[in-house]
Amino acid sequence: MDQVQQAEQQGVRIELHTAQTAEATLQVALELRDATAGTGLSGLRPAAWLVSRDPSEASAERDAAGSEHSICRHKARSLLGGSLFARPELDLNGxxxxxxxxxxxxxxxxxxxxxxxxxxxAHIDLPAPAFDWVLDRQQRRVYLSLPGAAQVARLDLQDWSLETVELGKRRTGALLLDADERHLWVAVDGGVVALHAATLEVRAQIETHPAELGPPTELLSSTDGRRLVVGHRESRMLVLIDGLSRRLQRRIELDTPPLSAAFSALAQRFYLTLAAGSGVGDGMLVSISARPPHPVMRVPSLPGPGLIRFAGEGRYGLIVHPQQQRLSILDSAQDQIVQSARxxxxxxxxxxxxxxxxxxxxxxxxxxxxxxxxxxxxxxxxxxxxxxxxxxxxxxxxxxxxxxxxxxxxxxxxxxxxxxxxxxxxxxxxxxxxxxxxxxxxxxxxxxxxxxxRSLREREAAGRYETVAKPPAAGEYELVLFVNAPRIVQCFPVRIEGGSPAAERAAHRSPRSARTSTAAASIASARPPAPESP
Structure with missing residues (x-):
């Protein structure tokens, strides 16, 4: 049942939505708007807690303190101070x-x-040790690759239930959620597979190299999801994939194995570090445009580049050179190394x-x-x-x-x-x-x-902050809200429905084991297409 409550303070209209779902979760949404203009207030960091509410104690406190708002401010101060004597039943800030x-x-x-x-x-047993994982933007599910079982798993972060899907007998490796998170790309022996993120059904498969060479070692996409790059070290192969049609666009044979890859959102280019070739003292750094016709360029680099990652908006890339024990900084706006350190x-x-x-x-x-x-x-x-x-x-x-x-x-x-x-x-x-x-x-x-x-985070709509949590035991509670600027302290009564409160509290405190279900996905065997010229 959806509970909606409203209040107004400091020229801010507050609207609280709480709802319990069939999946035994508590959804909390907070809308903060300018009371006059009605526009959402973005960039705030609201803090909230759920504390037990005893009507008889509240009445006595109100008589002593003089006002319900004074009681609310006192609760907020205690919770902000982190007192051992003011521990909430549910912390929506952590x-x-x-x-x-x-x-x-x-x-x-x-x-x-x-x-x-x-x-x-919770403790979650897996069919095999995990190699890679990826978290969705809503932070409700984690996907894992399990190479030893030739499986992909999906973990629900609310009830800790685990679903797995078998991908034939092909080992799984790196994982990638596309930009709209509708598809999960999985590196498998010989290529990549696109699974529907909600159903874990196979939607596409692309062969990039002989299956006996194992899964691709590099898998990444542009920020808009329109282009994917797949790299494999042993085959020295680089593949470009159209993320929308999920079709192979281009295969590039490299002189030396790709070691690491990263995408610069600012430059709209993929950058790859390549191992040193036979008889060559230096490794290389190459860049590939995310825009057609995807020109490949060599970027001057210090010897032996290894891992590469971009910071922030994607202008500056950090490159480590393990053998030389050096760090270099790539400026993607100039395609050159601008700093270095031992x-x-x-x-x-x-x-x-x-x-x-x-x-x-x-x-x-x-x-x-x-x-x-x-x-x-x-x-x-x-x-x-x-x-x-x-x-x-x-x-x-x-x-x-x-x-x-x-x-x-x-x-x-x-x-x-x-x-x-x-x-x-x-x-x-x-x-x-x-x-x-x-x-x-x-x-x-x-x-x-x-x-x-698990905190209240701003979603797509400006001024709307949401989270999903495991509710405490059935009973009467109070949601204590605090916003630092503009300064807002507000309390809302919240009722949690459920069974026996005592039994629920015991279950809430005890770690749980995951429920597991397994399905099989159909993966066809296919040989990789012939490579194109760079």
Missing amino acids: YEVLVLNEDASLSAVEPNFGFGGAREL LDGQPDQIAFSDELAYLRLRDRSQLLMVPLAAIGQAGQPIPTFDTVGGDRGFVDGFRSVAAAGLAAVPSGGAMLIANPGDRAVYFYKEGLAAPMGQFGTSDRSARAVLAID
Whole structure:
């Protein structure tokens, strides 16, 4: 049942929508509009909590405090202060952490770094260890590739149920959701398959190289989803795909294997690093336009480029050179390297917060950080500083995965760091010398980490902030709303329907195991088409 309530403060009209769904989720939508003009107020960061509401206690508090609004302000102050004595039944400002383990499992955790430790929400057993994963924009589902089972899995982030689909006997690899998230592209032995994201049915398959060479190693698209690039190291093959028609456009045979690929939204170009060729001392950096006729250009680079990733709007690309232990900055507006720095280690992953680029050093338990404000300044040194990411090295003795071991915290200014050797996930807050918290992953090694944003986030409509959460036990509650600017404090009564409150509370506190269902998809065997000339 949809509950709609309205209020007005500080010239702002507030409209709260709450609804419980058949899937046992609570949908919360908050509309904030200018009371005079009726326009949505964008860019705000509303905070909200659901707290128990006892009518008899509320009446006594009102008599003592003098006004219901005073009580609401008191509750908001206590919740903002993070008091142990003012813990909400549902926090609509936080995030949950999904951990990809070395074994065939996932762990869903509610972190509580401020008070220490974490609460396990669910443990999900997989048919085989995961290699890659991708999170949808609504942050309601995660898709995973399971090479050992020749499967793709979809995890529902509300009830932790798991669906899998078998793709014949073809191993799965890298994953990519297209721009409108209607299709999931999956790297499989010999090519790529497009699955309908909602039904997991096969909608297209494109063969790019002999199946015995395994899945493509690079899979990415332009920001509008109109062009896809598929790269395979062993076959030295690069394939361009029309994302709308899901048809092969062009196959390019390279002189040397592609190592890493990234897309610059500003330049509308794909950039690939290539390995050094036989008898050639340097590797290469090439760019391919996302616009027809897709010209291929070589970009001057420092020796031995490896991983490449673009920051922010996509003008500046960070390129690491593992053998030379160097970092270089590519300016995509000029197609040239404009900065370079010596590194003390070999980075194997790059992640970004709003202010920093994080470089994980594979051969040790350290992270290097680069201020984004300092990159792109031609000829100037690149400042770096470091922090520890645990006690043990990140990759020694562990299988290779494409999923990232670093994840930016949704609220900004912090990074989650998965350290498999320590069997822990660390929380680093920017500005500190070392991580300020951590939680263990029991006897499992954490290979990758995702932060699932559970806060009220602005969606497509201006001034409309939404989230979906698991509701607390049945009963009477109060939603406490706080907005810093303009300053708004408002409380709304909310009723949660359900069964036995006591039984529901016990279930809400206990970690759950996932329900799993499996289907099979039809994948035809086909030989790759003949290559075209570049």
